[in-house]
Amino acid sequence: MNPTLPERIPVAIAGGGPVGLTLAALLSRQGIACVVIEADEAYCTGSRAICISRRSQEILGWVGADAPLVGKGLGWVGGRSHFRETEVLHFQMPSEPTQRFAPMVNIQQFYVEAYAHQAMGEGGAVFWNHRVRAVQPQADGVDLTIDTPAGERRLRADWLVACDGGRSTVREQMGLQLEGTQYEGRYVIVDIRQKTHRAVERLAWFDPPSNPGSTILMHRQPDEVWRIDYQIRDDEDPAEAVKPENVLPRVQSHLQMIGETEPWEPLWISIYNAKCLTLPRYRYGRVCFAGDAAHLVPIFGVRGLNSGLDDAGNLAWKLARVVRGQSPEALLESYSTERVHATHENLAYGAKSTEFMAPPDFAFRLMREAALRLAVDDPHVRALINPRQSAPIAYTGSVLNVADDGAWANNVAAPGSPAPEAxxxxxxxxxxxxxxxxxxxxxxxxxxxxxxxxxxxxxxxxxxxxxxxxxxxxxxxxxxxxxxxxxxxxxxxxxxxxxxxxxxxxxxxxxxxxxxxx
The missing domain is CATH 3.40.30.20 (Phenol hydroxylase, C-terminal dimerisation domain)
Structure with a gap:
């Protein structure tokens, strides 16, 4: 049963996905009362975002959600790429025994949502099956109209954070539009359950005999689940492409090719196309944007959810200080500036990865095939086919950076950089x-x-x-x-x-x- 929706709250969060729930947990830990308004009735279904970076694990650790995530997730440090049946790349991400977390953990998104929700404590509340319908920004707050199971309700929030995804109602209500590039190449996403003894790695096949002309990605997940992404042809109807009778034979053909012969069952099917889009700013008066409501980043290089969690980590402490009166509202401008800068870097890397994983035209396809063919015999070419994985981004030029007072031995920990682990x-x-x-x-x-x-x-x-x-x-x-x-x-x-x-x-x-x- 949902708790009672208050009439006024310091912070309202539209959207109860992993970013919204993590932000709520971070604010709650800072002593800031907040509510999460979520249209769905429960956590998401299907794997969705599955790769959680080291930085994201640290952020979840700030609220105590790292222990269950690491306990359930599958840590990995590298991957393999194949051109047809030949392995052309075996990469390793930076890692060492003294690190607190693995470079990347595979885990289904609904687990991340659950762990973040559990970490909220009593400082926040989630209102499931509640939908933000209207947003009216004011000089000193935001008036929200919310559709609830009991009818229409009004809520006054001192601050509103939109974490309501790529189809953000808050963004639409405020007349804002994402800017950038949308790619045509589409990938079908499939979760299946099958036992395997393979190592936990990022696996990729380009033009495999099992699905000629396609690109296939595979990740192991908890609960004996494979996540499989494969590209469909430009002339294929997306509605037809996700029908089980068209998906399952392709999956079976690939499993057979790689020697995975255990019985399997499908769990979830969806479709995706890459987008490099962002709002020009992430703060508009008393309304801030985070996660997919602020930016849409290609899945290649796993920067989508991870960049959203970094949004939450950046915004939470600043918003908490402003709500408590410890800092001026202008501090939130640094949230917008820093995270827009990070998004532009993520989009640049994401675009490069997308142009390789899903070439937008004949010229890109030709260059990719040339690189793959050369990589079979030339190790120097292999770096070209290794997508840069998600990594924390330095806030170069931030107004919060203080210039160094002379020479230092290195710039790893220069102002604006993530503090290195020790x-x-x-x-x-x-x-x-x-x-x-x-x-x-x-x-x-x-x-x-x-x-x-x-x-x-x-x-x-x-x-x-x-x-x-x-x-x-x-x-x-x-x-x-x-x-x-x-x-x-x-x-x-x-x-x-x-x-x-x-x-x-x-x-x-x-x-x-x-x-x-x-």
Missing amino acids: LLRGPQGETHLSRRYGQGFVCLVFGGAAPALPEGVEAVCITAAMDVHGQAWQRHGLQGPDEAALVLVRPDGYVMGRWHGLDPRPVAQALATTGVFA
């Missing part, structure tokens, strides 16, 4: 530095005792004895394990500034001049 040894045993992020500001203190930092900034002292692998000082650009330095990390795990020495005044100045502190 495995540390403490009184309770080994722990990862990333566990300290996700709630408030953190100042890493190297080479001495913590100085008097501004209120609301937690000091984390890192000594040479703790940094047994040397990861923290090396990755943060220090010259040695005993060098004195301060590194200010934002609540979303991004470096805001770094300074040689232990003088706390630049930290306070940075928070004031960037407009983070009211």
Whole structure:
């Protein structure tokens, strides 16, 4: 049974998919009351978005949703590509034993939704089978008209976040349109249940004998499920292409070709075509956009859901500070600027991957076949057929970045970059530095005792004895394990500034001049 919908709420979230539910959990953890308005009656069906990046696992870890996800999901570190029946690529993603998470975890989207929902606690509530019908932005809030099982209701929200997907009602109500490119190539998506002993990898076949002229992708998922994506011809009717009598023979032909002979059953069938679209801005007064409501990114390179979770991680701490009166509303402009920048980078990579995986014309098809043919014998060509997997994007040029105070050993942890991971040894045993992020500001203190930092900034002292692998000082650009330095990390795990020495005044100045502190 749904709880009672309030008449007024600090934050309303339209859309109860993984992005909306994760945002609600993050806000709840920050002490901000919110409601999620979801038109469906329950979590999604079918696998949908299945590859969860290391960065997304960290974000889900901020609300305690990482443990069930890692426990259920299938971690993987690489993949294989085939041209016809010949393997032309075996790639490995950056990984090491000291990392907290695998580079990528395969898990069905409905599990992510469930774990994020469970992490919300009492600070938020989900209203299933409730649909946002009308949106009226005001100077100091947003008036919503909501269709509920009991009839029409009105809700006044101080802030509205649209996470209601690619067909966003909020976006339509506000007269906004996505801009960019939509590709014609279509992929049928199929979930089947079949036992297998194959390793968990991203598997791809180009022009396989089982389905000549097509491209096929396969991912193992929990519950003995295969996710299979295959391209259909341009002249095929999409409505006919998803009919079981047309799908199942293609699946059977491919399973037979690769030697998967166990009995199988279909679970879910859908169809997809790649889109590189975005809103020009993600904040319009008291309304913000996140996930597919803000941008549509091709599935190739798994940047769709992962970029949406990064939206939630960026927005949650900023919106929480604004709602509490700790920061001016202008802080939310940095959400829009930073995440639009990230989307443009994701779209650029996604477009390149799409043009290879689903060539839009004869010239691209010709170039792809040439690259695949050369890759059979030439290892130097193989990098051209390896799609760049989702990775955190540096917020280059953000107004929240504070310029470095001189030379540093590297730019891995330069302002605007995601704070690098490090495995540390403490009184309770080994722990990862990333566990300290996700709630408030953190100042890493190297080479001495913590100085008097501004209120609301937690000091984390890192000594040479703790940094047994040397990861923290090396990755943060220090010259040695005993060098004195301060590194200010934002609540979303991004470096805001770094300074040689232990003088706390630049930290306070940075928070004031960037407009983070009211």
